[in-house]
Amino acid sequence: MKKLMMTMSISAALVSAPAMADEAKAGRSFFGLVSTGITYGGDTMGYMEYTNGSRADLKGGGLFQLGGGFMFRPHGAPYSLIGTINYHVDRANAKNGEATFDRKPLELIGYYHLDRNWRIGAGVRRVLDPKLKMELDGRHLDVDYKDTTGMVMEVGYGVDRAWAGLRYVHEQYEAKHFNRLGRPQETQNLGKQDGSHVGLIGYFAF
Incomplete structure (x- = not known):
């Protein structure tokens, strides 16, 4: 009888362990996050x-x-x-040169979940170190832009993660700085340039 009871106890523990793990997993609030998309x-x-x-x-x-970053829910x-x-x-290449406009945005977006699938969100986007670099046959043009703050609005569809x-x-x-062929140029005539865009971004939380 003792052996039977011990066997039953071990079996019950093995069955309940995944359920407990699922409950603990469901209770998480912070998740890692990766994202990628086109704009x-x-x-x-x-x-x-x-x-x-x-x-x-x-x-x-x-x-x-x-x-990459985090999700809190x-x-x-x-x-x-x-x-x-x-x-x-954004990048363009040729045999005798290349051109690149790159930057490092930090994004913070809050969402309201309408149901299990749909969510709407809005937030801020701080763009760091935006640069335009062009090189053609050894000739260079470089423009460094000031860091800037923008606004993000998004409609999402999917599952929780x-x-x-x-x-x-x-x-x-x-x-901020403009160099053509290694010589500094005036930036006043460039004015402000629009970086507004639409995009489709995929997210995965883990």
Whole structure:
């Protein structure tokens, strides 16, 4: 009888262990987060012309974004918060040169969950170290822009830990330093350039 009771106790413990683990997992509030997506929009920051007559524009709101950070969502709550550090870049290449517009946005977005699948969100986006670099046949053009703060609005669809967000971002860039062929240039004539864009971003929390 003792052996039977011991066997039953061990079996019950093995059965209940996954359930307890699931309950503990469900009670988590903080999660790691990765994101990636494609964006488009904004002014033309620079361009490359090819010998076949075609042209590649670098957009202030383009083109690829990759990030990582955290998601905070109390269990059962209709709201969540994400914070990410991102790399956002638009690039054009040729045999005799290349052009890149890149920056490092920090994003903080709060969401309200309408149901199990839909969420709407808004937040702020602080863009650090935006730079335009162009090189063609050894000739260089470099523009450093001031850090800037923008606004993010997003509609998302998916499940708790994996979703896609359709977004609109409003932001502008103002030149800080401008060098052409290694010589400093005046930045007043450049004015502000629009980096506003739409995008589709995929998220996965773990």
